[in-house]
Amino acid sequence: MSSPLIAHRPGSQSSNSNAEDHDIAEEDALLTGHRTSKQSPRSSSFFDRSKWREIGLFVWALLATTAVVVLAVVYQHSRASNNGSDGTSPPSGKKNLIFMVSDGMGPTSLSLTRSWRQYTEGLPWDETLILDEHLIGQSRTRSTSSLVTDSAAGATAFSCGMKSYNGAISVLPNFEPCGSVMEAAKRRGYTTGLVVTTRITDATPAVFASHARRREMQDDIARQMVGEKHPLGRMVDLMMGGGRCHFLPNSSMSGCRHDDVDVVKIAKKEGWDYIESKKEFEHLGTSVNMPFLGLFAEHDIPYEIDRREMDDAYPSLEAMTKKALQLLAAETKDKEEGFFVMIEGSRIDHAGHANDPAAQVHEVLAYDRAMAAVLDFIKDEETPTLMVATSDHETGGLATARQLHREYPHYLWHPSVLANVSHSAAFTAHEYHKHLDEHKHAEHDSSSSEDTRAWLAQLSSKALGIHDCSEEEIDTLLEDPVLAAWTFADMVSRRSQTGWSTHGHSGADVNIYSSNPLLAKALVGNHENTDVGAFLRHYLDLDEEVKTVTKNLREHMHSIGAETYLGRIPDDEERLDGQDHLDRYAGDHKKRGGCEVCGL
Numbered sequence: 177m178s179s180p181l182i183a184h185r186p187g188s189q190s191s192n193s194n195a196e197d198h199d200i201a202e203e204d205a206l207l208t209g210h211r212t213s214k215q216s217p218r219s220s221s222f223f224d225r226s227k228w229r230e231i232g233l234f235v236w237a238l239l240a241t242t243a244v245v246v247l248a249v250v251y252q253h254s255r256a257s258n259n260g261s262d263g264t265s266p267p268s269g270k271k272n273l274i275f276m277v278s279d280g281m282g283p284t285s286l287s288l289t290r291s292w293r294q295y296t297e298g299l300p301w302d303e304t305l306i307l308d309e310h311l312i313g314q315s316r317t318r319s320t321s322s323l324v325t326d327s328a329a330g331a332t333a334f335s336c337g338m339k340s341y342n343g344a345i346s347v348l349p350n351f352e353p354c355g356s357v358m359e360a361a362k363r364r365g366y367t368t369g370l371v372v373t374t375r376i377t378d379a380t381p382a383v384f385a386s387h388a389r390r391r392e393m394q395d396d397i398a399r400q401m402v403g404e405k406h407p408l409g410r411m412v413d414l415m416m417g418g419g420r421c422h423f424l425p426n427s428s429m430s431g432c433r434h435d436d437v438d439v440v441k442i443a444k445k446e447g448w449d450y451i452e453s454k455k456e457f458e459h460l461g462t463s464v465n466m467p468f469l470g471l472f473a474e475h476d477i478p479y480e481i482d483r484r485e486m487d488d489a490y491p492s493l494e495a496m497t498k499k500a501l502q503l504l505a506a507e508t509k510d511k512e513e514g515f516f517v518m519i520e521g522s523r524i525d526h527a528g529h530a531n532d533p534a535a536q537v538h539e540v541l542a543y544d545r546a547m548a549a550v551l552d553f554i555k556d557e558e559t560p561t562l563m564v565a566t567s568d569h570e571t572g573g574l575a576t577a578r579q580l581h582r583e584y585p586h587y588l589w590h591p592s593v594l595a596n597v598s599h600s601a602a603f604t605a606h607e608y609h610k611h612l613d614e615h616k617h618a619e620h621d622s623s624s625s626e627d628t629r630a631w632l633a634q635l636s637s638k639a640l641g642i643h644d645c646s647e648e649e650i651d652t653l654l655e656d657p658v659l660a661a662w663t664f665a666d667m668v669s670r671r672s673q674t675g676w677s678t679h680g681h682s683g684a685d686v687n688i689y690s691s692n693p694l695l696a697k698a699l700v701g702n703h704e705n706t707d708v709g710a711f712l713r714h715y716l717d718l719d720e721e722v723k724t725v726t727k728n729l730r731e732h733m734h735s736i737g738a739e740t741y742l743g744r745i746p747d748d749e750e751r752l753d754g755q756d757h758l759d760r761y762a763g764d765h766k767k768r769g770g771c772e773v774c775g776l
Contacts, residue, residue, distance in 0.1 A: 263694045263695075264694050264695060264697045265695075266695070266714070266715045266716075266717065267560040267695075270508075270511075270512060270513060270514050270559050270560075271514050271559060271560045271561065271562070271715075271716075272504075272505075272508075272514040272515050272516070272557065272559050272560070272561040272562070273514075273515075273516045273517075273561070273562055273564070273712065273715055273716055274501075274517055274519065274550055274554075274561065274562070274563040274564075275334070275516070275517070275518045275519070275563075275564055275565070275712060276518075276519045276520070276521075276543075276546070276547060276550065276563060276564070276565035276566075276689075277331070277334070277380055277518065277519070277520040277521070277565070277566065277567065277568060278520075278521045278524055278540070278543050278565065278566070278567045279327060279374075279380055279520055279521065279522050279523075279524055279525035279567065279568055279569075279571075280327075280524045280525025280526070280527075280528045280529075280567065280568075280569065280570065280571030280572070280681070281521070281524045281525075281540060281543070281567045281570070281571075281686065281687075282567065282569075282570025282571075282574060282682070282684045282686055282687075283314075283570075283684070283685075283686070283687055284570075284574040284575060284576060285524065285528075285536060285540050285570075285574060286305065286307060286308065286540070286687070287576050288533060288536060288537055288540070288574065288576050288674070289305065289536070289537045289540040289541055289544070290303075290304060290305055290308070291576065291589070291591050292537045292591040292594055292595065293305070293537075293541065294591075295591040295592060295595060296591070296595045305540075305541075305544045306544050306545075306547050306548045306551070307543075307544050307547060307565075307687075307689060310547070310551075310563075310565075310689040310690060310691060311687055311688070311689055312688055312689060312690050312693045312696060312699060312700050313687070313688040313699050313700050313701045313702060313703060314685040314686065314687055314688060314701075314702045314703070315566050315567070315685060315686050315687075315688055315702075315703055315704070315705045315707075315708060316685055316702065316703065316704050316705065317330055317567075317568065317569045317570075317683065317684075317685065317686060317705050318339075318683065319333075319339060319340065319341060319342050320339045320340055320341050320349050321341035321342045321349075322342055323683045324569070324680070324681050324682060324683045325342060325568065325569050325681065325683075325705075326342040326343060326379070326391075326569070326681065327378070327379040327380050327391075327525065327568050327569065328340075328342065328343050328344050328345055328379040328382075328383065328391040329341060329342045329343070329344055330380075330568030330569050330705060331379055331380040331382075331383040331384075331568050332344050332345070332346050332347070332354070332383050333568075333704075333705040333706045333708070333709050334357075334383070334566075334568070334705065334708055334709045334712065335354075335356035335357055335358065335383040335384050335709060336348070336354035336355065336356055336357075336383075336709060336722075337357070337706050337709030337710040337712075337713055337722075338354055338706060338709070339706060340354075341746075343389075343390050343391045343392075343746055344389065344391075345379065345382050345383050345386060345387055345388040345389075345390075345391055345393070345397065346382075346383045346384075346386070346387045347387055347388065347389050347742060351389055351738070351742065351745050352730055352733065352738075353387040353726065353729040353730060353733060353741075353742065354387075354726055354729075355721075355722045355723070355724070355725030355726035355727075355728075355729060356383060356384050356385070356411075356722075356725070357384070357516070357709065357712045357713045357716065357718060357722065358384035358385055358411060358412070358516060358518070359384075359385070359408060359411045359722075359725045360713070360716075360718040360721035360722045360724075360725050361516040361716055361718060361721075362410075362411045362412070362413075363408070363721055363724070363725060364513060364716070364718060364721055365511070365512065365513040366513045366514060366515055366516045366716070367413045367414075367466070367504055367507050367508050367511070367513070367514070367515040367516075368384075368385075368411065368412050368413050368414070368515065368516050368517065369412065369413060369414035369415070369416075369500055369504055369515065369516075369517035369518070370384060370385065370412055370414070370415045370416070370417070370517070370518050370520075371414075371415075371416045371417065371493075371496050371497060371500045371517065371518070371519045371520070372416070372417035372418070372519075372520040372522045373417060373418065373476065373477045373493050373520070373521065373522040373523050373542075374417065374418060374419070374476045374477070374520070374522035374523060374526070375394065375417065375418050375419025375422060375475060375476060376398075376401065376415050376416075376417040376418065376419045376471065377394040377397045377398050377401065377419050377422045378391075378394070378419065378522065379391045380518075380520050380522065380568060381401075381415075381417065381518065381520065382394075382397045382401070384411075384412075384518055385400065385401045385406070385411040385412045386400035386401055386406065387400070387729065387741070387742055388400075388742055388743055389742045389743045389744065389745055389746055390743055390744075390746045393743050394419070394422045395422055395433045395434055395435065395437070396743065397422075398419075398422045398423050398433075398439045399437070399439055399442070401415065402423075402439060402442060402443040402446060402448060402467075402469070403446055403467075404439070404442050404443075404446065407728065407729060407732035407741070408725065408728060408729070408732075410446070410467060412467065413466045413467050413468070413504075413507070414466060414467065414468045414469075414500060414503060414504060414517075415467075415468070415469050415470070415471075416470040416472070416491075416496045416499075416500055417470075417471065417472070417473075417477065417496075417522075418471065418472060418473035418474070418475055418476045418477045419471060419473070419474075419475065419476075420440075420452060420471035420472075420473060420474050421433070421474045421475060422439070423438075423439040423440045423443070423471060424438060424439070424440060425437055425438045430474050432474070432475075440469075440471075443467075443469055446467075447465075447467060448467045448468065448469045449464055449465045449466070449467070449468045449469070450468075450469045450470075450471075451469075451470045452470070452471050452472060453472070454472065454487075454488060454489055454490055454491055456470075457470060457472065457491050457495075457496075457499070458491075460499060460503075462502060462503075462506055463503060463506040463507065464503055466503075466507055468503065470496075472490055472491060473490060476522070476523060476526070477490050477491075477523070478490060478603070479523055479526070479527065479535045479538065479539065479600040479602065479603070480492070480493075480523070480535075480538040480539050480541070480542040481534060481535050481538040481539075481597070481598070481599060481600050481603075482599055482600050482603045484538075485599075492542060492545075493519075493521060493542050493543065493545070493546045494542065494545040494546045494548075494549050497519055497546040497549045497550060498549045498553070500517060500519070501517070501549070501550070501553045504517060505553075505557060505559075508559070514559050514561075516716060519546060519550070521539060521540075521542065521543030521546065523535075523539050524536065524539040524540055524543060524571070525571045527539050527571075527572075527600070528570070528571025528572035528574065529571055529572065529679055529680070530600070530601055530602055530661055530662065530665050530679075531572055531662065531665045531666065531669060531676040531679060532600055532601045532602070532661075532665040532668070532669075533574075533594055533665075533668060533669055533672060533674040534594045534597035534600065534601075534640075534668055535600040535601065535602070536572075536574070537594055547563075547565065547689070550563050550691070551563065551691055554691050561691075562690070562691060562692055562695050562696065562715065563689075563690060563691035563692075564688070564689070564690050564691075564696055564699065564708070564711065564712070564715075565688070565689040565690070566686060566687065566688045566689065566705075566708055567686035567687065568686075568705070569681045569682070569684075569686065570681065570682045570683075570684040570686055571680070571681050571682070572676045572677070572678060572679070572680075572682070573675075573676055573677025573678045573682040573684075574674070574675070574676060575674070575675035575676070575677070576589045576674065576675075577589055577673060577674075577675055578669065578670070578673040578674055578675035579675075580670060580673065588673050589672065589673050589674065590671065590672045590673055591672065592672075593641070593668060593671045593672035594668065594672055594674075595641075596640075596641025596642075597639070597640050597641050597668060598638070598639055598640075598641065599639040599640070601640070601661045601662070601664035601665035601668065602661045603639070604635060604636075604639040604640060604660075604661070604664045605660035605661035605663075605664055607635060607639065608632065608635060608653070608657065608660050609657065609660070611628070611631060611635075612628075612657060615628070625654070628654065629650050629654070632645070632650055632653055632654075633645045633650065636664070636667065639664075640664060640667065640668055642667055642668070642671065645667070649663065649667055662679070685702065688703070688708065695715075696711070698711050698714075699711055
């Protein structure tokens with residue numbers, strides 16, 4: 177006979193009986209909800225190690241949790257002490273401020289670029305840009321001379337925190353200078369910088385480090401920016417961008433000044449470290465001797481859609497941004513004050529003037545990448561750093577819709593059309609102008625005209641991705657080559673159903689962004705553009721310094737003569753217009769003196 181599966185041990189009958197009684201008691205407890213009357217000797221023992229281990233673990237967990245909470249409170253208190261009691265006041269002590277300007281970028285520019293990126297990269301419909309994630313408000317943009325501002329008046333609202341007329345470079349409606357936030361920062365001991373993709377003497381960068389009654393005074397602005405003609409001396413430590421021709425004498429093939437002054441030579445004598453090529457840019461170390469000047473194009477750096485094909489010739493906005501922040505951080509590492517830099521995505525505005533949607537999306541994306549670089553820098557930077565960004569105005573009256581015919585419109589916009597474009601309309605027009613220039617001798621030859629028609633169809637296909645040019649479009653290009661850039665841009669806009677209301681600016685409100693909505697709380701919501709300027713000044717605690725700078729500038733104006741310092745007073749027409757709206761391809765391909773066919 178086999179043994180039972182579980183054999184009783186000798187002398188185990190009593191213990192089994194106790195176990196059965198305990199099991200019955202446990203069942204009663206489950207049914208009645210009353211605790212058992214019996215407890216094992218071990219569970220009732222004062223020296224139950226299991227019980228004390230549980231108590232010990234509980235006490236340890238309680239103490240650890242308390243310690244974490246206390247440390248968190250201390251950390252938050254420390255941050256609050258540094259940033260203000262409520263976390264919304266500017267940090268005390270050393271700090272950096274990065275101000276970004278997206279010239280000409282309105283809210284629809286974001287819609288255009290976001291949809292284009294989603295289409296071209298196969299992204300979900302809720303995928304956004306870096307810009308979208310940091311939106312905090314909007315700015316109203318009117319100037320004193322018009323409901324539609326130009327860049328000079330718009331940027332003066334940032335630099336001085338005051339409204340002025342179109343065309344004013346940090347000059348007020350009474351034609352007297354106003355101290356800029358950058359000038360005040362420099363006087364306080366901040367290291368200052370300007371990074372742009374247009375001419376460094378153009379309106380937006382100019383307002384921070386110079387003063388002129390008319391924005392066209394770029395030759396004088398260049399001399400002020402290097403400190404040679406600025407009454408307070410040099411106000412900028414680092415400048416990167418284009419506009420080399422305004423620093424070179426008119427006797428030079430690359431110069432576009434109206435005089436024979438060599439500003440580059442003057443700058444070098446004043447101690448500026450100067451470079452002008454992408455190769456030199458790439459060989460920069462982690463620090464440089466300041467002041468530092470990098471001018472990488474004779475005029476504007478080409479549109480991003482074209483620049484990417486010439487990456488060995490021109491640095492991108494993202495690359496310049498990264499390098500500038502690295503150099504500024506290195507320069508201020510052992511100083512009591514930090515840095516203040518203005519970074520501009522300049523040619524978004526030019527794409528709007530040209531009504532070129534393909535150039536527009538690439539410019540906005542280039543700016544978005546630059547903002548990402550700024551945010552990455554802020555995360556790793558030990559010195560408290562804030563980024564604030566906005567636009568001076570919207571350009572083009574852009575709409576992601578267009579009614580092409582009299583009948584009720586379809587609800588359509590086609591980013592796929594823009595995805596096929598490989599060059600800007602301006603670059604495409606430049607290629608056309610070169611072709612005409614090379615075939616001038618045969619311009620009255622009918623066979624040559626037919627060849628040009630075929631060549632234009634081929635050019636449109638290659639550069640714009642348009643394979644169905646109409647006879648009317650070709651006729652327009654042949655009849656008016658000077659406006660070819662606008663014609664090419666319209667060909668793309670019509671097919672993508674992108675709408676434009678003007679080749680100039682519009683009065684639309686523009687967006688405000690920040691890396692820290694709490695610190696930039698004063699800009700949350702809808703504000704005047706002057707509020708942005710006031711915030712920059714307040715964040716750096718420069719209110720009194722700006723007053724002093726303004727006083728010194730006006731004393732200088734009266735001592736040497738207002739017209740000598742600031743130029744003549746502009747007439748009403750100049751103040752209402754203030755800038756050239758005709759798009760011109762302004763890369764280094766442009767020859768000094770232009771050409772008859774190009775209209776340059």
